[in-house]
Amino acid sequence: MLYFDYAASTPPYPDVITTVSEVMNRHYANASSIHGYGENAEKLLNKSREVCAKTLGVKASEVIFTSGATESNNMAIKGVALRYHSRGKHMITTKTEHASVYESFRFLERMGYDITYLPVDSKGRVRVEDVLHAVRKDTILVSLMHVNNETGAIHPVIEIGRELKKQHPKVIFHVDGVQAFGKIKVELAHSGIDLYSISAHKIRGPKGAGLLYVRSGLELAPLLTGGSQEGGVRAGTENIPLIAGMTKAVRLAEENRSELYARLIPLRDRLMEEILRYPEWELNSSPEGAPHIVHFSYPGMKAEVILHTLEQLGVVVSTQSACSSKYTEPSRVLLAMGKSEEAARSGIRISLGDVHTEEHIDQLIHALREMKKRLVNFEGWNR
DSSP states (O other): OEEEEEOOOOOOHHHHHHHHHHHHHHOOSOOOOEEEEEHHHHHHHHHHHHHHHHHHHHHHEEEESSSSHHHHHHHHHHHHHHSSEEEEEEEETTTOOHHHHHHHHHHHHHHTTTEEEEOOOTTOOOOOHHHHHHOOOOOEEEHHHHHOTTTOOOHHHHHHHHHHHHHHHTEEEEEEEETTTTTSOOOOOOOSSEEEEEEETTTTTTTTTTEEEEEETTOOOOOSSSOGGGGGOOOOOOHHHHHHHHHHHHHHHHHHHHHHHHHHHHHHHHHHHHHHTTTOEEEETTTOOTTTTTEEEOOTHHHHHHHHHHHHTEEBBBBBBTTTTTTHHHHHHHHHHTHHHHTSSSSEEOOOOOOOOOOHHHHHHHHHHHHHHHGGTTTTTTO
């Protein structure tokens, strides 16, 4: 079976598994304890923070460890909303964000905040000028994803961040970087980005670990209260084994990023060329997008039928994002891009990782061709 769902989750590096296991055995003490065991755990925690910060080009004090991207995104959005509500209650995002961002804003709407959901173009990208025009006197936050988790579309976050700081320096800028880090270059220093979310299990680290970059001087209202861990922003005993495992994955992902990008682009382009051979299919990803995601629709065919047919042929792909794949509603990402409801109900995401080779793509293309042959007689049945 070939696994092409790396945007949902990745197999941990063997070194990450070894690190997590060793740290569980050796550093089980609470890092907040003042005895020697606790001090050793705290040293490992501090070292992990320094390594992650150095990899991101930021200060160690600007790295907050979390349980993953959902917590990082909730912490950024709700933390800003609660801390800076006296400045205003208007916030800006797009219609195509991941559920952990989108549902955070829906929650704040019910709390009385005013949210602007910006449109995207046919390639899934928000326009810089649309973001700037949406800013009002009472705007406190702009939150965008760096790379879209369904289509791989890349928002121009660096240009937006710099223009925001130039024209509206008090507006805080959060970027969900989960699908970007380890795939495309991320420069946080001088980017205008105040908050940046990363998840470990998207870069061959362990599940249950993530981090949030918080620019110095920015304050967040804590979502979890209790102890003073993580600078008082996130109470709770730090999970040292998972943090150490994530740190190794973060370092390896950045070290291998350029080579991975160069390897994935031709593999992705071959897949795009194959999909474009079929006039019945619609390619939803763009050559200007991320190197690891190819998304297409087969209008008139249910996505789960396509997925299960491919699985019978030895290939694992996904429909929408993993967090939304069990919903029966059409993809709001594709609808926002101007796709028909039929196309939005028949989307398939193929996401690549560092293990994939030309031979794997050959097998995937063979499976796609076989899938088309098997389903051709059912085309249009769901219209």
